[in-house]
Amino acid sequence: xxxxxxxxxxxxSFMKLPGIGPKTAARLAFFVLSMKEDTVLDFAKALVEAxxxxxxxxxxxHITDVDPCHICQDKQRDDTIICVVQTPKDVIALEKMRDYxxxxxxxHGAISPMDGIGPEDINVSPLLKRLQNERVQExxxxxxxxxxxxxxxxxxxxxxxxxxxxxxxxxxxLPVGGDLEYADEVTLSKALEGRREL
Amino acid sequence: xxxxxxxxxxxxSFMKLPGIGPKTAARLAFFVLSMKEDTVLDFAKALVEAxxxxxxxxxxxHITDVDPCHICQDKQRDDTIICVVQTPKDVIALEKMRDYxxxxxxxHGAISPMDGIGPEDINVSPLLKRLQNERVQExxxxxxxxxxxxxxxxxxxxxxxxxxxxxxxxxxxLPVGGDLEYADEVTLSKALEGRREL
Numbered sequence: 544x545x546x547x548x549x550x551x552x553x554x555x556s557f558m559k560l561p562g563i564g565p566k567t568a569a570r571l572a573f574f575v576l577s578m579k580e581d582t583v584l585d586f587a588k589a590l591v592e593a594x595x596x597x598x599x600x601x602x603x604x605h606i607t608d609v610d611p612c613h614i615c616q617d618k619q620r621d622d623t624i625i626c627v628v629q630t631p632k633d634v635i636a637l638e639k640m641r642d643y644x645x646x647x648x649x650x651h652g653a654i655s656p657m658d659g660i661g662p663e664d665i666n667v668s669p670l671l672k673r674l675q676n677e678r679v680q681e682x683x684x685x686x687x688x689x690x691x692x693x694x695x696x697x698x699x700x701x702x703x704x705x706x707x708x709x710x711x712x713x714x715x716x717l718p719v720g721g722d723l724e725y726a727d728e729v730t731l732s733k734a735l736e737g738r739r740e741l
Numbered sequence: 742x743x744x745x746x747x748x749x750x751x752x753x754s755f756m757k758l759p760g761i762g763p764k765t766a767a768r769l770a771f772f773v774l775s776m777k778e779d780t781v782l783d784f785a786k787a788l789v790e791a792x793x794x795x796x797x798x799x800x801x802x803h804i805t806d807v808d809p810c811h812i813c814q815d816k817q818r819d820d821t822i823i824c825v826v827q828t829p830k831d832v833i834a835l836e837k838m839r840d841y842x843x844x845x846x847x848x849h850g851a852i853s854p855m856d857g858i859g860p861e862d863i864n865v866s867p868l869l870k871r872l873q874n875e876r877v878q879e880x881x882x883x884x885x886x887x888x889x890x891x892x893x894x895x896x897x898x899x900x901x902x903x904x905x906x907x908x909x910x911x912x913x914x915l916p917v918g919g920d921l922e923y924a925d926e927v928t929l930s931k932a933l934e935g936r937r938e939l
Contacts, residue, residue, distance in 0.1 A: 546833060547806040553791040556784040559776070560769050571758050573830060575791060576804065578757070583792040586754040587785035593751040593773060594781040606774065608745040632771060635744060 550576070599631075602673070604649035604666045606631040614638075614647060621645045623680040627670065627699060629653050629687055637685070645683070648673065653691035654698055660691075662698060670699070674708060681709040688715050688733075748774070797829075800871070802847035802864045804829040812836075812845060819843045821878040825868065825897060827851050827885055835883070843881070846871065851889035852896055858889075860896060868897070872906060879907045886913050 546554065550572050557568035575583055599605065600612035607613065614620065614634075624645030628634055634647050652665040673679070682703055686692035700710040716734035717726055726734070744752065748770050755766035773781055797803065798810035805811065812818065812832075822843030826832055832845050850863040871877070880901055884890035898908040914932035915924055924932070 547795060547804060547811075549787070549791040549794045549806050550804065552783075553787040556780075556787045559780060559784070561772050562765070562768075567760070569830070569833075570760075572791065574759050575788060576795060578792070580792055582754075582757060583788055585750075586757070587788045589747070589751040589754045590773060590781055590785045590788070593747040593770065594776070594778055596747045597745060597774060606745060606748065608747050613745075632767070635767075 599649075599651075603647050604631075604651060604669070605634050605647055619644070623678060624683065625670075625673065625679050625681075626683040626685050627696075628685050629692065629695075633685065645681075650686070650695065653686055653689070653695040655691040655694075665695070667699065667702075671702065674703060674706060679708055681711060683711050683713065685713045797847075797849075801845045802829075802849060802867070803832050803845055817842070821876060822881065823868075823871065823877050823879075824881040824883050825894075826883050827890065827893075831883065843879075848884070848893065851884055851887075851893040853889040853892075863893070865897065865900075869900065872901060872904060877906055879909060881909050881911065883911045 546569075553572040553575060554565070554568045557563050557571050558565060563571070575586075578586075596608050597606055598608075598610065600607045600610060600615055602611045602615040605612045605614060609616070621644050625648050626637065626643060626645055627648045627650060628637070629650050629652060631649055634649060637643055637647070648666070648670045650665045650667065650670075652660055654660060654662055654665065674682070682699070684696035684699060686695045696712055700712075703710050714737055715730065716737050717723065717730065723731070744767075751770040751773060752763070752766045755761050755769050756763060761769070773784075776784075794806050795804055796806075796808065798805045798808060798813055800809045800813045803810050803812060807814070819842050823846050824835065824841060824843055825846045825848060826835070827848050827850060829847055832847060835841050835845070846864070846868045848863045848865065848868075850858055852858060852860055852863065872880070880897070882894035882897060884893045894910055898910075901908050912935055913928065914935050915921065915928065921929070
């Protein structure tokens with residue numbers, strides 16, 4: 544053992560985080576020693592409270608410290624549109640945009656037969672129940688543009704279409720600021736396919 | 742505010758660490774939510790305990806959870822040699838080598854007139870006291886091969902020489918596995934200067 548025990552325990556804890564190897568973990572641990580005690584206590588408290596006080600919204604499945612979450616509770620939001628996403632991080636990315644004022648539904652995953660994840664393993668049936676009870680007119684399928692995300696969007700769209708609710712899929716194409724030269728064939732083909740009159 | 746408060750507090754804490762920006766902090770915070778509660782509690786405990794239980798050894802200045810530190814307490818070690826380094830991390834790097842069995846002295850910095858750091862701002866005078874009291878025969882100056890490190894080594898060497906204690910400086914040259922072609926001129930010149938008979 545090269546490190547005193549308290550610091551080697553801290554290094555071990557940092558190493559459990561993604562993308563942090565032994566060298567970075569040691570650097571972070573030594574940095575913690577140089578921080579003010581109050582800041583370290585706040586950090587420890589933030590860790591425990593984030594883990595203990597956060598849960599998933601019983602309506603939309605987004606991560607939240609109150610149930611239902613702030614978005615589901617917000618009377619200002621348009622409850623005729625639900626945007627379906629794979630993870631809580633996607634909700635946050637969409638919220639940062641500040642352009643969307645509807646509700647969300649978080650699937651917590653996507654259908655992936657290769658990994659043994661079927662429709663019953665993701666948060667789909669609560670979505671269908673919401674569609675029955677609420678006055679939803681449009682379902683925006685904003686799952687990732689991957690094989691799994693596409694399959695999930697397709698699956699949900701087929702389930703929902705008979706009920707007469709409009710189902711839409713977010714657009715695929717060149718990212719803004721992207722370079723046509725470096726775009727892959729599939730993206731380019733989607734961009735052409737989705738062209739619009741100017 | 743896009744994130745629920747407990748998670749945004751955790752993200753803020755992660756962002757105080759070096760090299761961790763808002764995106765990485767968010768990724769780490771979401772990862773913490775997916776960890777087992779016990780693991781998160783251990784992490785929080787490790788943070789607090791590392792900060793509270795670690796201090797500097799009253800003899801050598803190395804970071805430790807007992808005073809004097811394990812190295813100073815170890816009767817097996819050769820107390821006729823002291824290796825002088827800038828930081829506790831340097832002690833750990835040297836200990837990993839497993840070749841050195843003497844004692845250490847951590848300066849906690851180097852003389853740097855540009856930054857207003859003089860000899861009185863680093864851990865030098867306790868070193869001089871150790872040299873008077875202990876039966877030290879050799880002082881290895883293992884400060885970094887930078888301007889500050891060199892100046893510090895030179896300063897200590899001048900102070901100590903009159904007492905008859907042997908002062909040595911670690912070798913400069915090409916790192917093992919390094920490439921002559923890519924070595925800088927100063928390193929090459931030091932490598933030539935320090936050449937030895939085979």
